[in-house]
Amino acid sequence: MDGPLCLLVVSTLLTLVRSEEVGEIFKATLTNMGHSTVFHGEPIRLTCSVPDLRSTWTHAWFRDGQRLVQAGELTIPSAAVKDAGTYVCRGERRGVGGIIYTPKSLPHDISIDMGEVLLTVSQPVLVGETLVAKCRVRGTPRLTEVYLYKDNVLVSSRSDGMADFTLPNVNLTYQGTYHCMAAWFNRQQNVAKSLGNLVTVKEVVSKPILSLVVNADTKQKDMTLRCTFTFIKPDPAAEVHVYFYRDDKKLEGIARSQKRASLVVLKREGAYRCRARVPSLNLNRWSEPEGYRP
CATH class of the missing domain: 2.60.40.10 (Immunoglobulins)
Structure with a gap:
C-alpha cells in the first residue's frame, strides 16, 4: 500500500x-x-x-x-x-x-435499604479524627428518641429531635459494628433499628517494623536497616520523616518515604530502632528494638 x-x-x-x-x-x-x-x-x-x-x-x-x-x-x-x-x-x-x-x-x-431506619457513617476514619454517624428514618417523621450502639452496646442517645452523632478524637477501640435505633410518633408509637454498619478505624502511620539486612559475607563491613510501615495521607502536604537509632542515639541521615525507608550503616553491636514522624501532625511512631551482635 x-x-x-x-x-x-x-x-x-x-x-x-x-x-x-x-x-x-x-x-x-x-x-x-x-x-x-x-x-x-x-x-x-x-x-x-x-x-x-x-x-x-x-x-x-x-x-x-x-x-x-x-x-x-x-x-x-x-x-x-x-x-x-x-x-x-x-x-x-x-x-x-x-x-x-x-x-x-x-x-x-x-x-x-429496605427498612425504616438506616445509619450512615463516615468511612474510613483515621485515628484522631471525628466519627460522624447519621441516623435516618423513612419519611423524616418527628423523632422522640434516637440511640447509637456499637457492637450492641449503647454509645450515645438524644431526645431533641435530631439524629446525628459526632464522636471526636477516635482511636482504634472505636472500630466495630454500629447501628441506631429510633422512636417516633405517627398516629402511634413506632420503634425500629437500622442494619449494622461496620466502621474501620485506621492509623495515619502504622507501627513501623525494623529489619536488619546483614550480608552473610563476614568481610562485609556494613548492613542495611529497613523501616516498613503504612501511611495514609490525611492531607496532600503531609509527609513522613524516618529516623534510625542505635542504643537510642540517632544515626546520621533522614529519609522521606510513603511505606519503606532504608539506611546503610557500619556493623556495630547494639539495639536498633526506627521512628516514623509526621511533622505536620506532631505524630511519632516507634518500632520495637532489634538487637545486633556480630
Whole structure:
C-alpha cells in the first residue's frame, strides 16, 4: 500500500491518536446530589462534569461495568434493589477522527435499604479524627428518641429531635459494628433499628517494623536497616520523616518515604530502632528494638 491511500491511512491513525490524547487531558467527575445509601423508593440523582469550557461533552453512565441508556444527569425517581451498585461516568464528544472519551470517573457505590431506619457513617476514619454517624428514618417523621450502639452496646442517645452523632478524637477501640435505633410518633408509637454498619478505624502511620539486612559475607563491613510501615495521607502536604537509632542515639541521615525507608550503616553491636514522624501532625511512631551482635 503506497501513494495517497497510504497517506490517508497514516493521517487517520494520527488523528485518532490525537483524539485519544485530547480525551486523556480532561477528567470526568461524578457528584452524588443525595445519599450513598437510600431507602427503597427514594430518588437517586448523580451528576457528571468535565471541566472544559471550549467544548460540549455528553455524559455516559455505567453501573457495575454495564453501560446505561441515560445520558446527562442520572436521575432515578424511585430507587429499587436493581439500582444498587457501583456507578461511574465519562465524557464523550465527537472529534475529527471519531468519538473522544475521557477516562472514567472515580467509582461511587449506591446501596438500597429496605427498612425504616438506616445509619450512615463516615468511612474510613483515621485515628484522631471525628466519627460522624447519621441516623435516618423513612419519611423524616418527628423523632422522640434516637440511640447509637456499637457492637450492641449503647454509645450515645438524644431526645431533641435530631439524629446525628459526632464522636471526636477516635482511636482504634472505636472500630466495630454500629447501628441506631429510633422512636417516633405517627398516629402511634413506632420503634425500629437500622442494619449494622461496620466502621474501620485506621492509623495515619502504622507501627513501623525494623529489619536488619546483614550480608552473610563476614568481610562485609556494613548492613542495611529497613523501616516498613503504612501511611495514609490525611492531607496532600503531609509527609513522613524516618529516623534510625542505635542504643537510642540517632544515626546520621533522614529519609522521606510513603511505606519503606532504608539506611546503610557500619556493623556495630547494639539495639536498633526506627521512628516514623509526621511533622505536620506532631505524630511519632516507634518500632520495637532489634538487637545486633556480630
